[in-house]
Amino acid sequence: MTTALETPASLKLISHKLCPYVQRAVIALKEKGVPFERIDIDLANKPDWFLKLSPLGKVPVLVVTTDSGEVALFESNVICEYIEETQGGAKLHPADALKRAEHRAWMEFGSAILGDLWGLETTTDPATFETKRQALVAKFGRVEAALGAGPYFAGDMFSLVDAVFAPVFRYFDVFDELTELGIFSDLPKVRAWRAELAKRPSVRTAVGADYPQLLRAFLVRHDAHLLKLAA
Numbered sequence: 001m002t003t004a005l006e007t008p009a010s011l012k013l014i015s016h017k018l019c020p021y022v023q024r025a026v027i028a029l030k031e032k033g034v035p036f037e038r039i040d041i042d043l044a045n046k047p048d049w050f051l052k053l054s055p056l057g058k059v060p061v062l063v064v065t066t067d068s069g070e071v072a073l074f075e076s077n078v079i080c081e082y083i084e085e086t087q088g089g090a091k092l093h094p095a096d097a098l099k100r101a102e103h104r105a106w107m108e109f110g111s112a113i114l115g116d117l118w119g120l121e122t123t124t125d126p127a128t129f130e131t132k133r134q135a136l137v138a139k140f141g142r143v144e145a146a147l148g149a150g151p152y153f154a155g156d157m158f159s160l161v162d163a164v165f166a167p168v169f170r171y172f173d174v175f176d177e178l179t180e181l182g183i184f185s186d187l188p189k190v191r192a193w194r195a196e197l198a199k200r201p202s203v204r205t206a207v208g209a210d211y212p213q214l215l216r217a218f219l220v221r222h223d224a225h226l227l228k229l230a231a
C-alpha cells in the first residue's frame with residue numbers, strides 16, 4: 001500500500017549534539033544520502049514547541065512534512081526504520097526476514113545497554129558501581145559472541161545495527177576513559193568492530209571530532225561523583 005508518508009517533502013531532525021540516540025538517526029540519514037535539517041535544542045531548557053511535538057520530551061524527533069501536513073516521529077529505532085523503509089540508497093537491513101528480526105533485536109540491545117550505562121552514571125556507591133560495571137562487561141561479552149568476521153555486524157554490509165552501536169561505542173569510550181571501566185579489554189572482535197565503525201564517514205559526521213571533548217566536559221559537570229569513584 002502506498003501512502004503520502006512514503007514520499008516526505010522534507011525531514012527535520014530535532015537533536016542534541018551529545019545524544020547517541022540522535023546520532024544513530026543521523027548515521028542512517030547520511031548512509032542513505034538524504035537531505036535533512038538538523039535543529040539542536042537545549043535539553044535543560046526545552047522550548048515549548050518541542051514539548052508539544054515530543055510526547056516524552058526526548059530527542060530525537062523526526063518531523064516529516066508531506067502534502068498532508070506534518071508528523072512528528074519519536075523513538076530513534078522507529079525513526080531509523082522509517083528512514084530505511086522510505087528512502088533509497090544503500091539497504092540498511094538484511095533482505096531475509098529472520099535476519100532482519102535478529103538485527104532489530106540487536107538494535108534494541110544497543111538501546112538497552114545505553115540505559116544500563118546511565119544507571120551506572122547516577123551511582124554514588126562503589127560496590128553498586130562495580131556490580132553494574134560487571135553487568136556491562138557481561139553484556140558486551142554477548143555482543144562479542146554475536147559478531148562474525150566483520151568488518152561490520154553483518155559482514156560487509158553496513159546496517160542499522162552498526163548505526164546504533166557506533167555512537168554507543170563513542171559514548172562508552174569517553175566514559176571508560178574517565179572511570180576506567182575496562183569493558184573492552186578482553187573483547188577483540190568488539191574492539192575491531194568499534195575501530196571500523198569509527199572510520200565510517202557517516203559516523204564521523206554524526207558524532208563529530210569534538211565529541212569526546214564535549215561529552216567529557218558534560219560528564220565532569222553533571223557526574224562529578226564518578227571521578228571520585230574512579231580515583
Ligand SMILES: N[C@@H](CCC(=O)N[C@@H](CS)C(=O)NCC(=O)O)C(=O)O
Binds near residue numbers: 075
Ligand atoms: N528511547 C529514546 C531515548 C531518547 C533519549 O533518552 N534522549 C535523551 C537525550 S540522549 C533525552 O532527550 N533526554 C531528555 C530528557 O529525558 O529529559 C529513543 O531511542 O529515542
